[in-house]
Amino acid sequence: MKLSKRGEYGLRALQDLAAHYEGGPVSTNDLAERNNIPSRFLEQIMLILKHGRIVHSKKGPHGGYHLARSPERITLAEVVRLLDGPLSPISCVSETAFEPCGCPDMEACGLRRVMQAVRDAVAAMMENTTLADLLSK
Amino acid sequence: MKLSKRGEYGLRALQDLAAHYEGGPVSTNDLAERNNIPSRFLEQIMLILKHGRIVHSKKGPHGGYHLARSPERITLAEVVRLLDGPLSPISCVSETAFEPCGCPDMEACGLRRVMQAVRDAVAAMMENTTLADLLSK
DNA sequence: CATAAAACATATAATATCTATAGGATTTAT
């Protein structure tokens, strides 16, 4: 049920980028230093985020990353799915990566019902929370 | 955000044990067969559940496992924590395994606020759901 | 134009975890 460091670092960096959304690009080094993240590791994460069209980049001096969209239009769900995969506790209730689980009768499975509810609750919270929501007190 | 196979198998086996709560012990082999679980792997899981005081065991022919308490008194939270560890998405919001995360200001961290809410929601669902709830339609 | 700052791209090391299998030891019903 835990987020990977990759996911956690990515979210922290994006939260930082959201805070600096007005203004020029922010370098990996600055992001890493401010948020206590190993900088070479963060570099890879930023690349994933770029390929996932969550950030844009600018090369060269004074280059760096900035959000590809305004903070209100980037949900935590999108980021977590990109960096950490599906939100479901078990694959038989996943929207994005369904797989049967091997229980005798899927429809009658009580465990499945509960895990479906957990997935729905988590997904709803993550889909309704944007990077902008992370900033407001 | 996903449960391990260990956790999933353990829950499925316990759901089965709850269904057979009236009646004698159920062997690992029966549990494994009925639920499509590798039987030697399940053996280890049952041992963990035994040491965690969630099941009792009886050795010898017609031996096996039965719940240590009635199904209404075993929550999914207890089982998942035992087999898969803390429920929190990040350690800085964990009740059972708190650790600071490295963000500049924990109190002001928006990400932390959201993850705290996710943890609380998941924990509440898991703590309020018992093995008995898995059986009722 | 030279330099340095930065992203970009891969490779790979180090570690951990997950999943599962194996080999036996112990208990106990029949």
Add this chain to the structure above:
DNA sequence: ATAAATCCTATAGATATTATATGTTTTATG
């Protein structure tokens, strides 16, 4: 006595995580 079952520990095999390393490319700036 036998066989069914738990119990215990080790370890294999696979995969994922986390991180470091090495270098290439782009580009702003002096």
